[in-house]
Amino acid sequence: MAATASRNYVKEVLSQRARIGLLRGFRHFSSSPSPKIPQLSKKGRLFTGATLGLVIAGGAYASTVDEGTFCGWLFSATKLVNPFFAYLDPEVAHRLGVSAAARGWVPREKRPDLPILGLEMWGRKFSNPVGLAAGFDKNAEAVEGLLGLGFGFVEVGSVTPFPQEGNPKPRLFRLPQECAVINRYGFNSEGIVAVAKRLGAQHGKRKMDETSRAPGSSNDEVKHGGKAGPGILGVNLGKNKTSEDATADYVQGVHTLSQYADYLVINVSSPNTPGLRMLQGRKQLKDLIKKVQAARDEMQWGEEGPPPLLVKIAPDLSKQDLEDIAAVALTLHLDGLIISNTTVSRPDVVRKYPVAEETGGLSGKPLFDMSTNVLKEMYILTRGKIPLVGCGGICSGEDAYKKIRSGASLVQLYTAFAYEGPALIPQIKAELAECLERDGFKSIHEAVGADFR
Numbered sequence: 500m501a502a503t504a505s506r507n508y509v510k511e512v513l514s515q516r517a518r519i520g521l522l523r524g525f526r527h528f529s530s531s532p533s534p535k536i537p538q539l540s541k542k543g544r545l546f547t548g549a550t551l552g553l554v555i556a557g558g559a560y561a562s563t564v565d566e567g568t569f570c571g572w573l574f575s576a577t578k579l580v581n582p583f584f585a586y587l588d589p590e591v592a593h594r595l596g597v598s599a600a601a602r603g604w605v606p607r608e609k610r611p612d613l614p615i616l617g618l619e620m621w622g623r624k625f626s627n628p629v630g631l632a633a634g635f636d637k638n639a640e641a642v643e644g645l646l647g648l649g650f651g652f653v654e655v656g657s658v659t660p661f662p663q664e665g666n667p668k669p670r671l672f673r674l675p676q677e678c679a680v681i682n683r684y685g686f687n688s689e690g691i692v693a694v695a696k697r698l699g700a701q702h703g704k705r706k707m708d709e710t711s712r713a714p715g716s717s718n719d720e721v722k723h724g725g726k727a728g729p730g731i732l733g734v735n736l737g738k739n740k741t742s743e744d745a746t747a748d749y750v751q752g753v754h755t756l757s758q759y760a761d762y763l764v765i766n767v768s769s770p771n772t773p774g775l776r777m778l779q780g781r782k783q784l785k786d787l788i789k790k791v792q793a794a795r796d797e798m799q800w801g802e803e804g805p806p807p808l809l810v811k812i813a814p815d816l817s818k819q820d821l822e823d824i825a826a827v828a829l830t831l832h833l834d835g836l837i838i839s840n841t842t843v844s845r846p847d848v849v850r851k852y853p854v855a856e857e858t859g860g861l862s863g864k865p866l867f868d869m870s871t872n873v874l875k876e877m878y879i880l881t882r883g884k885i886p887l888v889g890c891g892g893i894c895s896g897e898d899a900y901k902k903i904r905s906g907a908s909l910v911q912l913y914t915a916f917a918y919e920g921p922a923l924i925p926q927i928k929a930e931l932a933e934c935l936e937r938d939g940f941k942s943i944h945e946a947v948g949a950d951f952r
Contacts, residue, residue: 590668679914705726
């Protein structure tokens with residue numbers, strides 16, 4: 500009797516929450532639109548109507564099932580909404596996706612990650628190794644919503660010291676047949692002050708939540724998370740286009756944003772900022788890393804110590820370039836490398852499309868082999884001593900597993916997430932767990948670099 504009453508109570512609460520959320524949604528749409536959300540076309544209104552329809556259906560469904568089942572339904576339901584984004588201008592769709600996550604209009608993962616996916620890196624506990632790459636949430640507007648989707652970590656940025664518009668529009672182009680994108684955004688950023696305000700507010704809110712916990716209550720969620728909450732937050736730093744001192748830009752980013760980051764990334768590999776990739780040269784990179792490390796280490800840190808420092812490199816590098824980067828990373832005890840950014844090359848599979856002529860970096864499925872080959876080479880050159888993050892062309896759990904076997908301890912998504920939406924995240928995690936179990940691995944750590952053993 501008590502159990503039945505409890506279940507009925509939960510169902511009623513979930514149903515009430517759904518109705519309240521629906522009413523709030525209607526109130527929002529009846530008010531003036533946020534200046535950050537583009538005015539929607541007929542197709543955009545169709546998307547909005549479909550979303551509200553799913554909310555209504557979800558409210559009804561919530562009254563009949565447990566929370567875990569309802570959570571799974573919500574993620575599956577996004578498959579119905581996501582195709583509408585294809586009818587929107589690519590950059591409008593991108594902005595709408597960020598805005599939806601910022602406002603909590605996306606599913607929230609309530610199901611715990613499988614233990615086999617958990618790992619510890621840099622003294623931080625990741626509930627799973629699947630992260631969101633920099634470039635999606637450039638200005639840290641939606642960190643809480645994106646982590647709530649079930650990513651093990653989210654990387655914001657690239658953030659530049661001063662606000663800049665980036666390159667002229669159009670600057671984002673789809674190749675849906677190949678699950679690929681070409682972008683030449685050019686570090687469009689609101690600047691470190693705006694990002695610091697957002698991250699500071701979020702950090703303060705979380706601290707208040709921690710202190711308000713009742714004595715003796717569980718802190719497991721905190722222990723398995725980072726400065727942004729239950730997941731790990733990375734901050735990707737860039738330089739301003741007109742800056743004459745790149746090092747000063749990165750140092751300024753460290754001084755302003757490192758207190759909010761679980762790890763920092765020096766982005767020297769975007770193809771859309773003139774001269775940026777020249778910083779990957781041996782002498783330039785060594786000088787840059789030494790000065791950024793010094794800037795970080797001179798700050799006051801608590802028991803956790805300073806955030807680890809990573810460098811994101813390009814896939815378009817020669818063997819000598821890779822050897823130089825590996826030597827610098829080992830000499831300076833760099834905390835990690837992200838491999839890789841987008842490519843300026845055009846693999847044969849995309850050359851047949853007219854959009855392939857557009858200037859910019861190519862990401863998505865066609866990048867997978869190239870980025871994975873660079874990952875393998877770097878794992879060998881660093882002798883497995885530098886943690887690597889595999890990024891580029893991951894579209895499935897099997898892809899993520901291949902990156903891990905090639906030497907990656909963590910992996911990042913972007914383009915496939917843009918095409919497939921939130922439902923891709925639990926799918927990849929489930930497939931990755933199946934791959935590990937199939938080959939007899941009991942943890943992510945056991946599988947890292949397995950192709951070289």
